[in-house]
Amino acid sequence: MSAPRQLDLPADARAARFRTPGLVLAVVCVAQFMVVLDISIVNVALPDMQRELHMSQNALGWVLNAYTLTFAGFLLLGGRAADLWGRRRLFLIGVALFSLTSLLGGLAQTGGELIGARGLQGLGGAVLSPATLTILTTTFTDPKARTRALGLWSAVAGAGGATGVIAGGVLTDLLSWRWILFINVPIGLAVLAAARLTIVESRGEGERPTLDWGGALTITAGLVALVYGIVETDTHAWTSGFTLGFLAVGVVLLAAFLAIESRHPHPLVPLRLFGSRALTGANLIMVGIGSVMFTLLFLLSQYLQDVHGYSPLRTGFAFLPMPIALIIGTQLSSRLVARLGVRTLLTIGPLVSATGLLLLSRLDATSGYLHLGLPGALTTFGVGICFVPITLAATNGVDRRDAGLASGVINTTRQIGGSLGLAALLTVATDRAHALASSGAAVAQTGGYTRAFVVSVFVLVAAAVVAALVLPRPPRAEAEPVLGTAPMAEPLAVTD
Template sequence: MYKNPRGGPGAVLAAAAVGQFVVALDMSVVNVALPAIRSGLGFAPLDLSWAVHVYALTFGGFLLLGGRACDLYGRRRLFVLGLAVFGLCSLAGGLAQEPWQLISARAGQGLGAAAAAPAGLAMLTNAFSEGPRRVRALGVWSAVNAAGGALGVLAGGLLTQYAGWRWVMLINLPIVAAALALVSVGMPAGTQQVRRERLDAWGAVLATGGAGLLVFGVVRTDTLGWGSPSTVVTLAAAAVLLAAFVLAETRTPAPLLRLGLLRSRWVAGANVLVFLAAAGQFTAFYFVSLYMQQVLSMSAAATGAAFLPFSIGLIAGTVVATRVTARRTPRAPLVPGALLAATGLAWFALISPDGNFLTDVLGPSLVTSIGAGLVLAPVAAAATSGVAPREAGMASGLMNSSRQLGGCIGLAALATVAAHRTGTATAPAALNDGYALGLAVAAALFVLAAVVAIGVLPRHRTETSDPRTTAPAENQLEGTPS
């Protein structure tokens, strides 16, 4: 376990949590500000969504590369570099004068996040030995990660209405500064040995290209549709590149993603589960936000504030899940959590155009958020169970990729489902029907996540991804054998 007299594992946890908070915050903070951004920079209607999509595109596309790079070149180095890029691009976005400048800044934020997110999680898993202490640390990380997504809606609404849309970008600067200060205390420069293996360049090109094309194809379905020639060609190209990536990884001695990692039921099951859970959670944020603004006619600030109970429920769920996981296994809270989240989303699916916040939002928000917290807290522990410290970045990048792809693909698919139900109608009642259908399908995704937890995840902690996972780590923090 990592020990540092200047800060110790607690400072590493704080740095990783704060870094993940700002990465998660930016997944949703811009959404509520889109109308103000459109009028402020003169965006064309069809181009505006790229202020959101391009972040998901670069973030999701480069995560596997970022995860492996931090194993080879240093987790602290990639964490600091990623956050520095993220912060500089946040400043550039806040000062943007043209649409292309904001979109470029959001792309840079995604690139920085793709380096910082897996590096932060890998630092955390190496700072805490596998067991109850790591479970508690991952619980804190998961709670902050979940709260970042929910509080992004709150922050976006309040900042847009009372400070101006530029602050949804500039708010990142003090948070990034705090994370950089914490990592300098908890993990000073030179505390991690750098490995001499070469980066799997061919695998990086295939994985990044395939994931990037997949995200690119999916996020454009809101305007082009799933059956358009452009969408079909893009998704087919993504499938070819990803298949080539899998083949290439079986033939290289130092792969970007060691496929043997997926032989672990913990790793494979957790990644499928987080894909489904992220699809359901991201969809809930999207449809509930639209329901409050376009059906209940709530302001941006009121919509943001309405997500505060959701944030509280997420944190409560993660606290309970962390305690259960520390005593038993990650599987124990995952099954009831997924079913509880499905129940809350099914309740959400009963929304009415004549509804109100108390009956149609508050109650289902609390049920859904507690269930989601029970899922999101232990899934990080599950995805890194039995993984060798030298492959912590690889496992972290894989889990973050699953989360990003799940959220992006799930949201795009269910937005299409809702749009088909709504048609060309713009009346609140028609919009309500579309949102309700999308939320009902999101509930089904959490039911499927519960099935995966029951059928795939082991009942005990003993399974590892490979015999090498029990070998001494080659990439421990300097001077502190695990």
């Protein structure tokens, strides 16, 4: 008798043919690639967005900040929700929301509409990203298979960051900036269709945690108020009632967040974690690294296109050495961390990046590409050196059961630092550009950028000092690097 045809099989049997670990891995990797791609792909298109939607320099910063603030504020909550309501369900919701808001962003006719869509897109990413990781860890139960799967997941996430700068240039140059958002729609639809066939529903075992909505809302609203108050100093003095009012609201909301975390039975961020010097120091360092990285890509994109007249495509290729240098730094540090130790690498890495930024601070309106490309690559190389040891510092400094949560906190901190740093450094650049306005647009803009790079040098030197003075001296035998610390990757939210 011949074997039954596929159409003769029961529906459950036909569905089971698609539920292989390899296909699950492919689906979640593509989803994570889409989320990571959307960070780096936007930077190259910012000048085109600014011109078409008539956005100010400060408003343009919100295209990034709206995404990162909602992403950071709801990331840990998204991980908890996936455990509580089902990982497959939250994965599908996250993909659908991310794709829909990408479409809305691509259709935006004003800067406000674009910023609103980006904020909702960050919420979609916060739901989607942690679900991809938990689906992987529950699908691959064998330790060796799980290690290989997480390694591939991390590599794909890193490739998303490196690919974004090129893809952003190609799409913006050949089509328009809107296609950097539209491209998520067909990818998202394909992922939704594949996920429904391949992923099996699962939920967290043991105690059923309640969701800390109050914590997520207060930290997000508090950060938005702080960033808005800082950004608007371009038009309102630091001592004005407007600025002080928003800063005060931000501080009050962040204080409310701390109060909620101290009382909630299942807080997003258990405050006991920060009893660890290693975790506290790692988060302080990450704030500096995040602020510099976000600002570097933002300002260099403006410099190349507005001052030197680069096309988006040429700008994308001009950025390419930077993520490559970051990947090299990450791989090098993973091999050196056991020999040199976490504290040594976290002192060296920021100082290497500070050297690159010091060289960038010497740019003028006529500087050639080598004066930008090599210092930019040196800066990201130093950042790459920090990625593995900073995660080790955060996770080795806490109880084993809190390692996943600590990893999620450190990556959330990177997004928060990026938003706050971009707001502050963009204000520095704008103030300096206004002071040089009589020298011509190109000279004024370049002067603003270089002043922001000078301030960034001090930020990273401070990070190196924190590493040397705050981090405890660890034993030589370090734990193996934590997987999921891919360069340019979106933060992971692993629930405890």
